[in-house]
Amino acid sequence: MEQTMRWYGPNDPVSLMDIRQAGASGIVTALHQIPNGDIWSREAIAERKHMIETAGLNWSVVESVPVHEKIKTRTGNYQQLIENYKTTLENLAAEGIFTICYNFMPILDWIRTDLEYKLPNGAKALYFEMKALAAFDCFILKRENAEASYPDEILEKALLHYKSMTPEDIALLKRTILDNLPGAEVGYTLEEFQEVLNTYNNIDRKKLEEHLMLFLNEIIPTAERLGVFMAIHPDDPPFSILGLPRIMSSAKDIARILTDNNSPNNGITFCTGSLGVRADNDLVDIVEKFGDHIHFIHLRSTLRDMEGNFYEANHLEGDVPMYEVIKKLMTLQKKRNKVIPMRPDHGHQILTDLNTKTNPGYSAIGRLKGLAELRGVMYSLQNQH
Known part of the structure; x- marks a missing residue:
């Protein structure tokens, strides 16, 4: 190759x-x-x-x-x-x-959902965590009917996770999901993202x-x-x-x-x-x-x-x-x-x-x-x- x-x-x-x-x-x-x-x-x-x-x-x-x-x-x-x-x-x-x-x-x-997930050896990796995504979706973005996308056990964990987050944690998660990845030519604010999300309603x-x-x-x-x-x-x-x-x-x-x-x-x-x-x-x-x-x-x-x-x-x-x-x-x-x-x-x-x-x-x-x-x-x- x-x-x-x-x-x-x-x-x-x-x-x-x-x-x-x-x-x-x-x-x-x-x-x-x-x-x-x-x-x-x-x-x-x-x-x-x-x-x-x-x-x-x-x-x-x-x-x-x-x-x-x-x-x-x-x-x-x-x-x-x-x-x-x-x-x-x-x-x-x-x-x-x-x-x-x-x-x-x-x-x-x-x-x-995390761009600096710390591994046991001290290295950092990219990480996707379902409860963090659900917390963003249900409690930060507040997408209509978002709860239907997740099982109850994830929703419970997502709520606890959200309640533990500081304003800085919330801002970091928003940036990580919406505008912090290389190669993504378009970034969004929360409001802009909801608007473009609506274009997929049908x-x-x-x-x-x-x-x-x-x-x-x-x-x-x-x-x-x-x-x-x-x-x-x-x-x-x-x-x-x-x-x-x-x-x-x-x-x-x-x-x-x-x-x-x-x-x-x-x-x-x-x-x-x-x-x-x-x-x-x-x-x-x-x-x-x-x-x-x-x-x-x-x-x-x-x-x-x-x-x-x-x-x-x-x-x-x-x-x-x-x-x-x-x-x-x-x-x-x-x-x-x-x-x-x-x-x-x-x-x-x-x-x-x-x-x-x-x-x-x-x-x-x-x-x-x-x-x-x-x-x-x-x-x-x-x-x-």
Whole structure:
């Protein structure tokens, strides 16, 4: 697999040379400075590509070209926004960039409730806690009928949790959920979030599935013509959040998406961390069944419990059978005769990361450690006799 790392552009505390020193050869990035829905000009793409190549690296994958909310809800000028998306793909292809990661999660990208969850060894990880989300949903946001989304035992814990929170705790939780994650081009105040939440009042799971299919009906022919590979990222977490439907969470969802738009250019980002949060997702089987449509790989592991809580584990620990997954992926590459880009995802804050400004989940040393561990597995598999 091509070894890459995500980079958030010139303002990322982790530099391109840091990434090169970590052993990666490819960069995964996006033009985060361009508002969602606007066209990425060929000039802006070329400028970013030149910056990456000057550092001795390759721009391997775009993560992400964001799908505008109006496309997801099919409201307002959504048709023009789809045309803008096609033009961006044209410009990326013209600059030699052909793998596009994107997601179709409503409103919010990946969600955590704690960005500095302290582990027993002093490292810090990203954490999702159901009672904290329920406290936000029911008692801070006060979404209508929010209580119906949670079992009684979680609601009881959420109320106790909320009552124990200081004003500073509440402000931090709001920031963490609504506007504190890297790669989220849009942040919200509580009031703004409620307004955009209302735009999904009449959009259930079935309707959102239809909207994704209609989006891909228009995008995939363009991708085929350009030789571009679209790779949808799984929902993170892979279940409904804040009453919003999520439609890319399971093997069944993957099968539907690939069947509705049957094309080799329509594919997935195989994120072991996102899919691995659900115990009913057999990751090795997913590679076996859908491997021809895996265009990009995120390797990370999570450790979950029965309540739906999880945190980012070390890359070779947690609930993901990482050795077996990598073994299957390397067999897949040989079968396809194609090198697939992968990146270590969501590293811990360790060592000097703990005293350095870092994007949540995208520390320098933590990801270096993850990449080193994954490279060791790949090396051992390559050299088995």
